Amino acid sequence: EAQVTQNPRYLITVTGKKLTVTCSQNMNHEYMSWYRQDPGLGLRQIYYSMNVEVTDKGDVPEGYKVSRKEKRNFPLILESPSPNQTSLYFCASGLRGYTQYFGPGTRLTVL
Amino acid sequence: GQQLNQSPQSMFIQEGEDVSMNCTSSSIFNTWLWYKQEPGEGPVLLIALYKAGELTSNGRLTAQFGITRKDSFLNISASIPSDVGIYFCAHGSSNTGKLIFGQGTTLQVKP
Numbered sequence: 240e241a242q243v244t245q246n247p248r249y250l251i252t253v254t255g256k257k258l259t260v261t262c263s264q265n266m267n268h269e270y271m272s273w274y275r276q277d278p279g280l281g282l283r284q285i286y287y288s289m290n291v292e293v294t295d296k297g298d299v300p301e302g303y304k305v306s307r308k309e310k311r312n313f314p315l316i317l318e319s320p321s322p323n324q325t326s327l328y329f330c331a332s333g334l335r336g337y338t339q340y341f342g343p344g345t346r347l348t349v350l
Numbered sequence: 351g352q353q354l355n356q357s358p359q360s361m362f363i364q365e366g367e368d369v370s371m372n373c374t375s376s377s378i379f380n381t382w383l384w385y386k387q388e389p390g391e392g393p394v395l396l397i398a399l400y401k402a403g404e405l406t407s408n409g410r411l412t413a414q415f416g417i418t419r420k421d422s423f424l425n426i427s428a429s430i431p432s433d434v435g436i437y438f439c440a441h442g443s444s445n446t447g448k449l450i451f452g453q454g455t456t457l458q459v460k461p
Contacts, residue, residue, distance in 0.1 A: 281438060283451065339449070
């Protein structure tokens with residue numbers, strides 16, 4: 240089954256404790272992205288990647304890191320999480336930049 | 351930065367009515383996308399538009415890429431209860447994968 244998977248689906252952590260949210264797609268897509276969704280603000284792109292080792296900042300990259308060492312994986316790293324990063328996070332992939340399939344989401348709470 | 355204004359913010363309609371929503375952008379890109387998000391799920395791509403003036407249908411949904419390349423419209427005909435959800439427009443570059451989302455239109459349908 241073609242899908243984008245994210246783990247964990249839910250995470251509660253404390254300020255400053257490094258965390259990684261994994262994302263994997265099995266569709267051999269070149270493009271992958273991370274978004275955060277907050278009430279009233281819609282979805283905002285954090286980082287996007289056009290291919291292995293090629294990444295670029297979206298609209299809200301501060302406090303996040305990504306890496307694209309393999310085509311299928313695109314982890315999101317929060318080196319020192321803060322409460323304002325409490326949000327719903329989505330990973331997405333696409334064969335072309337605009338054809339995006341979203342994962343099920345990761346709900347992160349930073350205390 | 352770039353902004354995308356989506357309206358209306360919410361709609362409460364009777365089953366069987368037609369629905370219209372739109373998005374306007376401060377920038378010109380080469381792609382308009384429309385997504386639907388149901389509670390607890392990631393967004394699902396409904397329609398992708400690639401050139402100015404393009405009109406595309408997907409069942410009861412019809413979307414248009416505005417001539418100015420700065421706006422797009424989504425129409426839903428003869429609404430049904432399963433149309434309930436949040437509809438997002440997105441505007442971006444198919445070359446890079448960069449996307450900007452609108453704030454969303456929440457649609458509620460009364461049976």
